Amino acid sequence: MELLIIGGGPAGLSAAIKAKEQGLADVCVLERNSHMGGILNQCIHHGFGLHIFDEELTGPEYAQRLIDRALQLGVKFMNNTMVTDLDENRLVTYVSPNGAAQVQANAVILGMGCRERTRGALRIPGFRGRGIFSAGTAQALVNMRGYVPGKRVVILGSGDIGLIMARRMSLEGAEVIGVFELNSFSSGLKRNIVQCLDDYGIPLHLSHTVTRIVGENYNLTGVYVAPVDETRTPIYAQEEFIPCDTLLLSVGLIPENELSKKAGVQLSSVTGGAIVNSDLSTNVNGIFSCGNVLHVHDLADDVTLEAYRAGVAAVDFIRNGTKISQTNKIAVTAGKNVCYVSPNFVQPNEEIELLFRSDGVFRKAKITVKDGENVIKTLKRRVVAPGEMEKVKINTGNMKGCTVAIETE
Amino acid sequence: MSNVLEVSENYDTIIIGGGIVGCAAAWALSQYNLRVLLLESNNDITCGATKANSGIVHAGYDCVPGTLKAKLNAEGAKMFPMLAKQLDFPLKVNGSMVLCFDKAEHSHIEELYDRSVKNGIPEVEIISAEQAYQLEPNIADGLYSALLAKTAAVISPWEAAIAFAENAATNGVQFLIETKVTNITADNGLFEVFADNQKFIAKTLINAAGTSSAYIRNFLAKDKSDYEEIIPQRGQYFLLDNAHKNFVKHTLFQLPDNSGKGVLVAPTADGNIIVGPNSENISKEVDFTTAEDVKTTKAGLADVLEKIAISVKGLPINGNITTFAGVRAKHSSKDFVIDEPFPGFVNALGIDSPGLSAAPAIALMLTKLITKKLHPTKKADYVATRRAIQRFGELSFAEKQALIAENLKYGHVVCRCETVTEADIIDAIRRPVGARNLDAIKRRTRSQAGRCQGGFCSLKLTDILQNELGLSEEKIWSC
Numbered sequence: 001m002e003l004l005i006i007g008g009g010p011a012g013l014s015a016a017i018k019a020k021e022q023g024l025a026d027v028c029v030l031e032r033n034s035h036m037g038g039i040l041n042q043c044i045h046h047g048f049g050l051h052i053f054d055e056e057l058t059g060p061e062y063a064q065r066l067i068d069r070a071l072q073l074g075v076k077f078m079n080n081t082m083v084t085d086l087d088e089n090r091l092v093t094y095v096s097p098n099g100a101a102q103v104q105a106n107a108v109i110l111g112m113g114c115r116e117r118t119r120g121a122l123r124i125p126g127f128r129g130r131g132i133f134s135a136g137t138a139q140a141l142v143n144m145r146g147y148v149p150g151k152r153v154v155i156l157g158s159g160d161i162g163l164i165m166a167r168r169m170s171l172e173g174a175e176v177i178g179v180f181e182l183n184s185f186s187s188g189l190k191r192n193i194v195q196c197l198d199d200y201g202i203p204l205h206l207s208h209t210v211t212r213i214v215g216e217n218y219n220l221t222g223v224y225v226a227p228v229d230e231t232r233t234p235i236y237a238q239e240e241f242i243p244c245d246t247l248l249l250s251v252g253l254i255p256e257n258e259l260s261k262k263a264g265v266q267l268s269s270v271t272g273g274a275i276v277n278s279d280l281s282t283n284v285n286g287i288f289s290c291g292n293v294l295h296v297h298d299l300a301d302d303v304t305l306e307a308y309r310a311g312v313a314a315v316d317f318i319r320n321g322t323k324i325s326q327t328n329k330i331a332v333t334a335g336k337n338v339c340y341v342s343p344n345f346v347q348p349n350e351e352i353e354l355l356f357r358s359d360g361v362f363r364k365a366k367i368t369v370k371d372g373e374n375v376i377k378t379l380k381r382r383v384v385a386p387g388e389m390e391k392v393k394i395n396t397g398n399m400k401g402c403t404v405a406i407e408t409e
Numbered sequence: 410m411s412n413v414l415e416v417s418e419n420y421d422t423i424i425i426g427g428g429i430v431g432c433a434a435a436w437a438l439s440q441y442n443l444r445v446l447l448l449e450s451n452n453d454i455t456c457g458a459t460k461a462n463s464g465i466v467h468a469g470y471d472c473v474p475g476t477l478k479a480k481l482n483a484e485g486a487k488m489f490p491m492l493a494k495q496l497d498f499p500l501k502v503n504g505s506m507v508l509c510f511d512k513a514e515h516s517h518i519e520e521l522y523d524r525s526v527k528n529g530i531p532e533v534e535i536i537s538a539e540q541a542y543q544l545e546p547n548i549a550d551g552l553y554s555a556l557l558a559k560t561a562a563v564i565s566p567w568e569a570a571i572a573f574a575e576n577a578a579t580n581g582v583q584f585l586i587e588t589k590v591t592n593i594t595a596d597n598g599l600f601e602v603f604a605d606n607q608k609f610i611a612k613t614l615i616n617a618a619g620t621s622s623a624y625i626r627n628f629l630a631k632d633k634s635d636y637e638e639i640i641p642q643r644g645q646y647f648l649l650d651n652a653h654k655n656f657v658k659h660t661l662f663q664l665p666d667n668s669g670k671g672v673l674v675a676p677t678a679d680g681n682i683i684v685g686p687n688s689e690n691i692s693k694e695v696d697f698t699t700a701e702d703v704k705t706t707k708a709g710l711a712d713v714l715e716k717i718a719i720s721v722k723g724l725p726i727n728g729n730i731t732t733f734a735g736v737r738a739k740h741s742s743k744d745f746v747i748d749e750p751f752p753g754f755v756n757a758l759g760i761d762s763p764g765l766s767a768a769p770a771i772a773l774m775l776t777k778l779i780t781k782k783l784h785p786t787k788k789a790d791y792v793a794t795r796r797a798i799q800r801f802g803e804l805s806f807a808e809k810q811a812l813i814a815e816n817l818k819y820g821h822v823v824c825r826c827e828t829v830t831e832a833d834i835i836d837a838i839r840r841p842v843g844a845r846n847l848d849a850i851k852r853r854t855r856s857q858a859g860r861c862q863g864g865f866c867s868l869k870l871t872d873i874l875q876n877e878l879g880l881s882e883e884k885i886w887s888c
Contacts, residue, residue, distance in 0.1 A: 032822065032825065080820070080821060082822035082825065082828075084802070084809075084822075084828060093806065095809055095813060095819075095820050095822060095830075096820045096821075097813070097817040097818070097820035097821055098813075098817075098820065099810055099813050099814065099820060100806055100809040100810040100813055100820070102806065115860070115861045115864060115865065116861070116864050118730065118731070118860075118861065118862040118864065119731075119862070120648070120729055120730040120731035120732060120862055121727075121729060121730070123647075123710060123729055123732055125704070125705040125706050125707045125709070125710055125732070126704050126705060126706070127700055127701075127704050128700070128703065128704065128705065128732075128733060128734075129700055130886060130887060130888070134864045136864065137863075137864045137865075137867065137868070140868050141868065141886075144868070145868065145871070145882065147882040147883075147886070149886055211707070212707070213704075215700050215704075216699070216700055216701070217699070217700055218700070218887055218888050219887065256825075258826075
């Protein structure tokens with residue numbers, strides 16, 4: 001097998017399309033679910049495809065465009081196929097109703113996406129029964145199964161899925177009492193705050209958290225919320241009880257890299273994704289990573305663009321071997337007010353787009369890319385926020401180091 | 410409640426309570442030609458303290474010599490490794506240590522060692538701090554000495570109870586869940602057990618009702634002066650991602666105090682790291698454990714973290730996947746109460762720690778009290794073994810291939826975190842005493858027990874529950 005792609009969401013499908021477009025004969029996508037498309041299938045709202053297809057699509061429509069194109073190009077789809085093991089020699093072990101099999105691939109692209117952070121990770125004390133869902137699980141329940149899990153909803157966390165679900169639950173007739181966000185800023189897109197909260201009169205309570213969960217028998221009966229101080233510690237004296245039957249959690253996404261770890265792929269402690277070069281190759285020869293398994297994106301369109309690059313690079317690797325020079329590679333670091341930058345390493349003399357996120361909200365921001373004290377590039381932004389991924393294009397020339405920072409006036 | 414009383418056929422023995430003790434008693438009785446029924450108030454067996462405890466088979470050195478706890482812990486601990494093979498449930502002999510950080514307290518380590526000799530516990534020794542650090546490098550700085558007990562083990566308590574129950578059911582014991590006993594009367598050497606609109610009649614009763622065991626017993630008390638009392642004690646826990654499974658290999662205890670064995674950190678039989686419990690008396694007005702009783706609290710969880718910092722350094726608490734709490738049924742005597750307060754009514758009261766370790770021995774003791782009365786013969790067609798649900802993820806490639814060839818549903822992985830297949834889920838539902846809801850599936854297969862906590866697989870499980878049992882979506886998500 002030439003190229004195996006693990007995961008049939010926007011990343012895997014887009015990478016497959018681009019690899020085929022490069023003329024590679026043998027491209028196969030392994031998908032654990034019965035349908036290709038990944039989480040796009042449950043994202044029935046619009047807002048997808050503005051960059052890639054120049055029109056506004058729903059998630060399933062966006063997925064179908066990719067599926068149709070991939071099939072047209074002759075990408076091999078293997079649904080209901082769960083990869084159980086991956087090693088550093090790109091030996092892929094999988095199971096499906098057709099049996100268990102092992103395939104040696106010339107290159108592997110990781111496109112497994114991410115999972116949602118759970119209540120356990122937050123360690124919220126209290127009731128432990130039903131009525132508490134991660135926002136994505138609730139989204140699948142409502143959109144894929146037609147089951148609305150509650151009538152009075154509190155949402156903790158202002159990630160995009162939480163915001164989308166605030167609107168979705170309202171449209172289904174539930175009362176969404178409010179969105180409570182620990183930080184002093186939302187981690188979601190501005191457009192989602194406007195279109196999903198403001199337009200529906202749902203309040204966003206910044207610097208607030210859920211401190212306790214209350215329930216009886218099997219049912220949730222309410223939550224306590226409280227404001228938090230500058231250290232994000234709840235002010236318990238101001239705890240307030242909110243009766244509700246459903247609590248949705250939208251408190252972060254975690255790249256699903258369990259397989260990557262098995263193959264010895266090095267991960268970033270900041271993003272939870274692989275540490276990658278500018279061609280999205282990992283430290284393991286012939287293994288590439290893209291999409292939300294690499295770092296969590298805001299837009300599926302950005303996932304597709306990144307996955308296109310992985311597709312091109314994987315084909316190039318299969319044909320010509322690696323182009324990455326270990327001796328000349330330049331480390332890219334997150335400077336002041338920057339949470340992370342992707343990729344982690346770049347090569348000299350290349351045109352590259354750096355993707356990064358700020359670690360807070362900054363107005364009248366000046367973005368700088370520096371090589372030591374040497375300013376390579378500056379950009380101005382009216383506002384930067386953690387919920388919106390930023391991009392900056394540079395030519396690496398003969399840089400020795402590369403730091404992205406955000407300065408404010 | 411309906412006025413129509415459905416009267417069941419007569420039983421030789423009714424066991425009230427489907428926790429580890431009730432299930433083990435059912436298992437022990439199932440070798441005899443007896444008609445046995447087990448009644449459980451919850452929507453599955455193992456829903457009380459059995460599903461929310463440390464999961465330790467204690468070596469047995471710390472019980473006060475001469476107590477029932479000392480005797481039955483030693484006997485139970487000896488039985489467990491063999492039972493784990495026979496009934497196919499996870500058990501790992503990982504050894505335990507009691508850590509002593511203060512020279513002045515070393516005498517307590519010596520005292521525990523003396524108890525181990527008196528209780529007849531093998532392979533216990535006092536080791537130096539150097540030896541302990543060699544075995545467990547994450548022990549906190551400043552250790553003085555430790556007591557090492559090599560026979561201590563970890564098990565999955567609910568899987569053990571389910572194994573007992575499945576084997577008992579295979580041998581003819583009947584199980585009824587969601588059947589809450591509301592009254593018991595005794596008449597002419599027969600007991601009448603009332604549960605909502607049903608009445609069950611039996612010659613003998615076993616009270617294994619855990620935190621409700623005093624409530625059950627007191628139905629037969631002459632007056633209030635004869636009442637027994639259970640002091641419910643909550644313990645709260647953290648459970649860490651199996652990515653951290655090598656944080657400790659042994660069960661690490663602190664020196665016991667008045668409230669119990671203190672906060673421990675241990676690997677679980679399923680490969681996670683467990684940290685807990687604290688110990689709090691909870692006020693008890695009701696007769697059954699409620700959601701309120703088993704909630705976690707900010708203070709309780711903080712207490713556990715504060716105390717475990719004494720034992721270990723660098724606990725990877727960011728890898729926490731869930732917190733939970735269980736309620737132990739403590740008796741004022743601080744010992745197990747296993748007796749026959751009324752002829753034919755056999756009690757297992759106050760089964761707090763080391764109740765899990767002692768459970769098989771408690772079951773044998775209860776069984777002896779029953780057989781003394783009923784003089785049953787042994788079954789000729791008794792099935793002594795039980796097969797566990799596959800752990801698909803742990804199988805070799807060839808074994809996986811063979812299973813999928815036999816049943817293609819083994820090729821459909823439903824739970825990605827713990828690698829559980831559709832065939833395993835269906836097996837869990839169709840077995841004797843099978844799963845009837847999402848949590849029951851979790852306890853039998855580990856689906857939803859991993860790092861995504863059911864975020865992905867619970868929806869697929871819903872499909873399977875609907876197909877297999879015809880349950881509504883509403884019902885599945887509300888229990």
